[in-house]
Amino acid sequence: MERDLKAPYLLFLGDGQAGEMAKTAEGIAYWRPELVIGECAMPGAEISVGAPKFSPAEAAQKGARSLVIGVAPNGGQISPNWLPLLKEALDCGLDIISGLHARLSDIAALEDRAAQAGRTLHDVRHPIAPIPVGTGAKRPGKRLLTVGSDCAVGKMFTSFALEKEMRARGLKAAVCTTGQTGIMISGKGIAIDAVVSDFVSGAVEQLAPATAADMWQIIEGQGSLFHPSFAGVTLGLVHGAQPDCMVLCHSATRAHMFGLPDYRVPSLTACIAAYEAAAQLTNSAARVVAISLNTKGLSADEAKARTRVYQQETSLPCVDPIRDGAGELVDAAI
Amino acid sequence: MERDLKAPYLLFLGDGQAGEMAKTAEGIAYWRPELVIGECAMPGAEISVGAPKFSPAEAAQKGARSLVIGVAPNGGQISPNWLPLLKEALDCGLDIISGLHARLSDIAALEDRAAQAGRTLHDVRHPIAPIPVGTGAKRPGKRLLTVGSDCAVGKMFTSFALEKEMRARGLKAAVCTTGQTGIMISGKGIAIDAVVSDFVSGAVEQLAPATAADMWQIIEGQGSLFHPSFAGVTLGLVHGAQPDCMVLCHSATRAHMFGLPDYRVPSLTACIAAYEAAAQLTNSAARVVAISLNTKGLSADEAKARTRVYQQETSLPCVDPIRDGAGELVDAAI
Numbered sequence: 001m002e003r004d005l006k007a008p009y010l011l012f013l014g015d016g017q018a019g020e021m022a023k024t025a026e027g028i029a030y031w032r033p034e035l036v037i038g039e040c041a042m043p044g045a046e047i048s049v050g051a052p053k054f055s056p057a058e059a060a061q062k063g064a065r066s067l068v069i070g071v072a073p074n075g076g077q078i079s080p081n082w083l084p085l086l087k088e089a090l091d092c093g094l095d096i097i098s099g100l101h102a103r104l105s106d107i108a109a110l111e112d113r114a115a116q117a118g119r120t121l122h123d124v125r126h127p128i129a130p131i132p133v134g135t136g137a138k139r140p141g142k143r144l145l146t147v148g149s150d151c152a153v154g155k156m157f158t159s160f161a162l163e164k165e166m167r168a169r170g171l172k173a174a175v176c177t178t179g180q181t182g183i184m185i186s187g188k189g190i191a192i193d194a195v196v197s198d199f200v201s202g203a204v205e206q207l208a209p210a211t212a213a214d215m216w217q218i219i220e221g222q223g224s225l226f227h228p229s230f231a232g233v234t235l236g237l238v239h240g241a242q243p244d245c246m247v248l249c250h251s252a253t254r255a256h257m258f259g260l261p262d263y264r265v266p267s268l269t270a271c272i273a274a275y276e277a278a279a280q281l282t283n284s285a286a287r288v289v290a291i292s293l294n295t296k297g298l299s300a301d302e303a304k305a306r307t308r309v310y311q312q313e314t315s316l317p318c319v320d321p322i323r324d325g326a327g328e329l330v331d332a333a334i
Numbered sequence: 335m336e337r338d339l340k341a342p343y344l345l346f347l348g349d350g351q352a353g354e355m356a357k358t359a360e361g362i363a364y365w366r367p368e369l370v371i372g373e374c375a376m377p378g379a380e381i382s383v384g385a386p387k388f389s390p391a392e393a394a395q396k397g398a399r400s401l402v403i404g405v406a407p408n409g410g411q412i413s414p415n416w417l418p419l420l421k422e423a424l425d426c427g428l429d430i431i432s433g434l435h436a437r438l439s440d441i442a443a444l445e446d447r448a449a450q451a452g453r454t455l456h457d458v459r460h461p462i463a464p465i466p467v468g469t470g471a472k473r474p475g476k477r478l479l480t481v482g483s484d485c486a487v488g489k490m491f492t493s494f495a496l497e498k499e500m501r502a503r504g505l506k507a508a509v510c511t512t513g514q515t516g517i518m519i520s521g522k523g524i525a526i527d528a529v530v531s532d533f534v535s536g537a538v539e540q541l542a543p544a545t546a547a548d549m550w551q552i553i554e555g556q557g558s559l560f561h562p563s564f565a566g567v568t569l570g571l572v573h574g575a576q577p578d579c580m581v582l583c584h585s586a587t588r589a590h591m592f593g594l595p596d597y598r599v600p601s602l603t604a605c606i607a608a609y610e611a612a613a614q615l616t617n618s619a620a621r622v623v624a625i626s627l628n629t630k631g632l633s634a635d636e637a638k639a640r641t642r643v644y645q646q647e648t649s650l651p652c653v654d655p656i657r658d659g660a661g662e663l664v665d666a667a668i
Contacts, residue, residue, distance in 0.1 A: 134562055230468075
């Protein structure tokens with residue numbers, strides 16, 4: 001699952017209209033700022049991750065080695081109006097890295113240009129090695145899985161925050177990434193939602209294999225058992241992960257399930273019961289040990305009040321790792 | 335999802351060693367005997383589905399139009415020693431139909447020979463049309479989903495038995511097939527376990543779309559929520575199906591979960607609770623209404639005794655559709 005991704009990166013923000021999802025660019029800029037030379041976007045872009053703005057030629061001159069598609073447009077397609085800029089990047093000597101379902105390598109004009117320029121198109125969403133069927137066999141090592149009440153509530157952020165805190169304490173820990181942004185941050189991993197469904201739990205077994213007894217594999221969760229579009233992905237991930245413990249990620253402000261106004265966000269007690277029941281199929285000791293609360297948009301007082309409410313409701317530690325750090329989450333896990 | 339499969343068929347049983355799985359050949363021979371010209375296998379084969387034995391040339395002369403790979407070898411690969419026979423079939427004017435994960439069209443020697451012979455290689459395991467992400471939106475029509483305590487317990491058989499019984503009563507009913515054998519029987523469908531995990535519930539929404547209020551879509555289930563290798567496939571299927579009712583399929587003689595000696599088969603009460611909880615996310619009225627018991631290998635008395643035990647345990651009708659017909663299952667559903 002190692003990917004030969006060449007840093008540093010020029011982060012491409014696409015059309016960059018306000019409200020678009022730039023999760024990938026934001027994640028890389030936050031967790032690996034040392035990998036980021038700058039950002040670029042189509043004319044008229046309104047969003048930014050706060051990096052210096054460079055054209056592909058300028059970024060290449062500053063040492064960039066790859067352009068990263070840092071946005072996830074609706075439908076996951078590569079917009080035709082991006083092609084001139086992407087070709088320019090190839091001509092300037094940059095590889096292109098994409099995490100979209102649509103493949104760069106399916107666009108003949110890009111494939112040809114990359115071949116001419118001697119550059120590589122990296123479609124990190126797509127598996128690069130054969131994946132076996134899961135076995136459910138127990139394996140050594142410690143595993144922590146981040147799970148969620150919904151999609152896009154902070155599972156990747158929480159995973160990297162746990163890794164950072166564990167390492168600061170001298171523990172052996174590494175995030176096993178399961179989504180495109182995590183793969184670009186860590187340089188390896190498998191995008192679970194792009195794996196053929198029969199092989200999802202097998203992919204997680206391969207991603208977080210038998211390891212030293214004192215090693216923490218922090219497995220980045222995906223989706224939610226309560227999301228009607230993606231719960232199957234989540235369940236396969238939970239079964240393959242065989243987690244010893246789970247950190248439940250939740251958004252304090254989410255009004256309904258991601259993208260689905262008719263679906264309510266489940267209660268945290270319902271989430272805990274469902275995730276523990278699911279995980280105990282492959283690890284009877286699996287428990288949810290803490291709540292990671294995403295309080296984006298709330299005042300400090302509101303955020304503090306909400307963490308107390310959830311703490312009382314669940315009898316578990318509850319913190320926002322951005323405001324409070326991940327110390328209490330690690331305390332609960334180890 | 336319509337597949338242009340040309341019947342009648344010559345069923346190919348591969349190496350045909352005793353104990354091999356010939357589910358596909360058996361399913362076609364049982365449900366659509368009128369589509370079967372004969373069977374063939376490698377020299378030394380020990381298994382048979384009871385059809386006349388013909389070489390590809392003989393079968394072509396009798397009117398066969400396709401050779402169907404009727405076995406699922408371990409690992410789902412096409413054995414190299416089958417290639418001479420498969421090429422012979424192409425040369426005799428037969429298409430080849432396969433439901434394996436491995437693609438016929440990835441074998442250059444077959445692809446070339448098919449092109450020369452003007453024949454088609456059908457890889458029915460693989461989707462032929464783009465599949466959207468599931469929405470969870472309610473849609474008109476009646477939906478019955480077959481679910482299972484385990485893999486390979488009779489979900490496909492039960493689905494076709496329900497269709498036959500409903501049609502005999504003058505009801506509008508059609509099986510929506512989700513596995514390779516069902517696709518070969520019905521000529522259409524989507525093999526859910528070969529769909530990229532993000533799109534499983536969307537595939538089922540596409541497979542069993544909005545329909546007339548009095549139409550029964552009988553959706554063929556796959557896997558089990560309790561199988562550590564495949565439960566994610568099952569959950570996506572349950573959510574996409576939005577079943578009004580479910581028939582729970584169970585083997586009376588299964589010692590452990592399919593292929594996994596360390597995993598016990600769950601109790602039927604645990605199954606009912608898990609399937610109802612899962613299905614109610616997208617259809618709050620979803621209920622398990624009956625048990626379809628696979629009593630293969632038991633005497634008539636033993637089979638009768640076991641159906642009574644499960645009937646008492648679950649307070650639901652319980653029959654073996656092979657021995658007892660599907661009448662009670664339909665009574666429970668409509």
